[in-house]
Amino acid sequence: MPRGNAITTRAMRVALFITCLADQLYPEVGVSMVRVLRRLGCEVSFSPAQTCCGQPLYNAGFVPESRRVARALLDALEGDAHVVSPSGSCVAMLKHSYPSLFAEDPGQLERARALIARTHEFSQFLVNVLGVEDVGASRACRATYQPSCHGMRMLGVGDEPLRLLGKVRGLELLPLDNAQDCCGFGGLFSVKQAEISGAMVAEKSACVTRSAADTLVGTDLGCLMNIAGHLRERGAAIEALHLAQVLDSGHARA
């Protein structure tokens, strides 16, 4: 059961925007999100019609192709529930790029605007919409937090994840050097400019290692996949977790 201020939250309908990466490679993050949201009294739904926001195509310069994918997401997330996503980057794609993507199609633009207005990155939804900081989680670990670029710079994700982590019992939060620097993921950038990206992630994982944390917490799975992949290649025993997984810790399973 939730503790503290969480109890006062009234029921709210939430539609998951799971993102392609969480759906296919990190389903456990989606599961944790569902459980955390349900504990906070949310009624959670998921539309299997959703796939991807179109960002990989958009950032590669293939705009009409990206629009086609974005169109499908508008259909999949139709409704009036809050839309919540475990990725700041994908939410930033909606909020920052959909208006220009649909600029010449007033009908779709209106739908995009409506979707944007009710879409939230996970940590911002908990803190700023539900007004929750303590979700009643506990996890004995030394954690450091990587603020992901798109969440931080395009959505204004600030200390929301830190406030949530600060209330996790047993969790010690350690500072991360050069936290504001990109980890080098950048979607297709990580394979198109693999050497530059590799140098970037090497510096990031050196900072993570230096923080003396045993757990790296993030709010974007692309970045976590990148940093965790490098840490494992180097044999570092540091677990990379999405914020939702940490907030889902220490509860008896329903």
Next chain:
Amino acid sequence: MHAPEQALAERARLALDNQFLRKAVRFTVDRLRNAKSASAAALGDFEAWRERGRESRAHTIANLDRYLGEFASNLERRGGVIHFAADAAEASAICVSLARERGAKLAVKSKSMVSEEIGLNPAFEAAGIEALETDLGEWIVQLAHEAPAHIILPCIHKSRSEIRALFEAHAGEKLDEATATLAGYARRKLREKFLQADIGISGCNFAVASTGSIVMFTNEGNGRLVTTLPRTHIVLMGMERIVPDLAELALMAELLPRSATGQKLTTYMNVISGPRREGEADGPDELHVVVVDNGRSRQLGDADFQAILHCIRCGACLNVCPVYRQIGGHAYGSVYPGPIGAVLNPLFEPERELATELADASSLCGACAVACPVKIPIHDMLVKLRERNAARPTASRGTRLWMELAAGVLASPGMFAAAGRLARFAQRATIGDGSRWRWLGTRLPLAGAWLRERRLPRAPRRSFRELWPELEREVRR
């Protein structure tokens, strides 16, 4: 200039192999960006200052023709001469003929990126006129026959011992590595040249329309010597350097030094209004201003790129860029390095394939746009440039085919789910997280490049959409 031309990845590899360069660049950009943060904070509400900076630049550029005309007539009223150059070749030719007409043998220069852009030094060399850089960093890269590696710190990549070696070769004698020795040597040598020079060539940070003045922010005394000692002063000016009046200049004086070096104000701020007048002791007899277009006016009226002309060349975007941080300036293989260069070079040289490729030199993290004191959306422009590149006739047809295929799969939930299931099964059955069957993994498209530095995530048996029916039942229990 950078012949033979190599692709971005190859140039990057060279830089990444140079451990000294990487350490020096990291050290210096850290120092600069920390100083910038501190001095921006000291100004109070820097976001409001940035917005004022953006508004000021947007207004000026939207009215550039009017302000340029005003600047030209005020400059002429004060006895200066204005020249307009459509492109790099014309700008160089104007400077060379000004020098030739005056029988010049030596031109001393203060730092100017436009001079690099128009290839002035090679043009002077070809005309048999010595063009000598007098900014310490610029002189060092000139001695090394290199290009500047940073907009404001040209020799960011050079160590003290490399500089000593360059100076020793120049002096023909042994020097020690003390700053006083090295700086003292440069001062002695450059002073001789200042006194001999026939022409002084400088850049210009801003040109004030209402007064016809040229404004330079510098930290070394060379700028004043270049602009006052020789009898002729030539100013190279990008056509977008205009500010309407002194009040707007005051705003830029708050934004430029703080964003560039973290200084409240540079050591010298020169406002030059015409050549020496009757009764004045200092200054040149002639002042020529060469206004360079070279691809700039093409951006006017382009909704996606006009704002690139707002740039005040502070270099703040370089200092926060995680790509520049790793590869330094030369890997960009163009005049302007860093995020701003990744936009400027393709716009200025749209026909040069290797300049257009620079749009890919970014993870699109957005740090550049947030650091920009006039709020240029650099990362959005990089995406727009990629869009242009994808539409080029030379673009890879294979890539287009893959992208169209990807769009087809991603736009169809059924195909997406099936493709995902198949890919995860194939991954589990073969390379796993990349630690098995490496001969195969490293040869795969996409995954191969990824696996050079990293493992793949373990592919789960069931995707979220496959787990959802169970999760849905959990709540009903």
